[in-house]
Amino acid sequence: MDKKANSIIYINGEIHSPENAKISVFDRGFLFGDSVYEVTRTYDRKVFLWDEHYDRLKKSSTKIGMHLPFSKVFLKNEIEKTMERLQNKEVFIRVIVTRGEGGFSLDPSTLTENNLIIMIKEMTRYPECWYRDGVHVIIANTHRTNKDSLDPAIKSGNYLNNVMAYMEAATQNVYDSVMLNSEGYVTEATTSNIWVVKGNEVITPPLKAGILEGITRKTVIKLAKENEIKIVQRNFLPAELINGDECFLTSSTKEIVPITKIDGHPVGDGGPGPTTKKIHELYRSFISQQ
């Protein structure tokens, strides 16, 4: 399958076919991963939770000391303009802002113009079995980057840490890896936040564990509050995941994905649990109200 198929790419105001969408090799995103990005999708052709994604893009930029010269409204407009080329289709959206083009020095002080790339791709349906049967994960040997080196709250072009953890999962033929921090606490999966249900509590790692502040994570917390589901944000060890009644992942593109096996051990009764299903229902209902 051609991975570029059914895509359309915007670069600094111009729209390109995926084959012609190219960026300078002097771009700092290419040389150093010196870029920030967001991923969202459409529902009914509407860009989902753009305000929230924009706010996080802004936070990522601030954290890496990069001025973000694009407004919320401008970017939404450019996304929508690009989307029009893939008519009548639900799309996946990746917005990337790099620190621009420079020389070989790490010094960004002489850079002037950011590069803005919007990558739009037709949404493919995720496998039904992920939601019906749940997915299997492992605990990766690769630890998540520490907050004091490169805060995982920054959604940046430095993703090799996650790529390596993902490759551990791929080697074992499972869906994904769960990453621990250097203290041994659970942080997140490679592109999703993670949750464990135990008794009447739904537990997820706190921001201080070193995680991305997921937009779906925030939405689930809000929906749980409104529906008297008790959410607890605290550190926990992988044993708590394995001994949980239920586990699940949250992501802006994949919504709520039940985890039914961790390191070969079934979670709960080995199928998606009632709280996971309830939260997914609440989330689907929230989507339909946007």
Added chain:
Amino acid sequence: MDKKANSIIYINGEIHSPENAKISVFDRGFLFGDSVYEVTRTYDRKVFLWDEHYDRLKKSSTKIGMHLPFSKVFLKNEIEKTMERLQNKEVFIRVIVTRGEGGFSLDPSTLTENNLIIMIKEMTRYPECWYRDGVHVIIANTHRTNKDSLDPAIKSGNYLNNVMAYMEAATQNVYDSVMLNSEGYVTEATTSNIWVVKGNEVITPPLKAGILEGITRKTVIKLAKENEIKIVQRNFLPAELINGDECFLTSSTKEIVPITKIDGHPVGDGGPGPTTKKIHELYRSFISQQ
């Protein structure tokens, strides 16, 4: 100053002007920093220590689970072919190999062809004062990435950690930052290895501290042994740097750069010391023998 001036770029066998040197936005080097690279230079138009640089490129590839399909001889030949376009000039050389082009998933298993980029630029002379007076550095608040998240021994396209440490130095108008690991031990500067002279010992952090195994570092260790200079590889705290008799940095492009001030405190008598000068002389003599 145009940062791209006096450059020539090779991409997968074709040679481009810097303005036309572009790579797909689907390249994993651009999306995730999923690439490895090496930087060297010429002396007398000869590629300096290519065997050593190639071996490290191979090590970096292996560590990120990427097959390197290019041989030492092939790459050297391609570098030399590209260099010819900048005749009679000493050049800076950056060789980048990415995991190729794919979709938006972290999964690299379906990728087939790596992208190979060789960036050549006319060498500019470094300021004479760096060597005559030494440079000033600070101890960065940004810690070096831990070995168990993304081993600093991997020379990869994930350099935002170093960019952020460099920016701390730039804010304080000094040459560079020294980065500590999460245990508080000195690791390296943002693009150089670091050394401290105390009494008759020349001390440098060990590989286990989480550092790049510098080619110049290796050469200095070899030259020191041959010349009865005592080298010690061990962990040390920043206080030992500040209280050292001399400090210096080593890098393939900049050779030996004395550090004369750390966090505002002069090192030793505040000027480049005799051991630093002696090591630079030995290094220059080594260069002339290549």
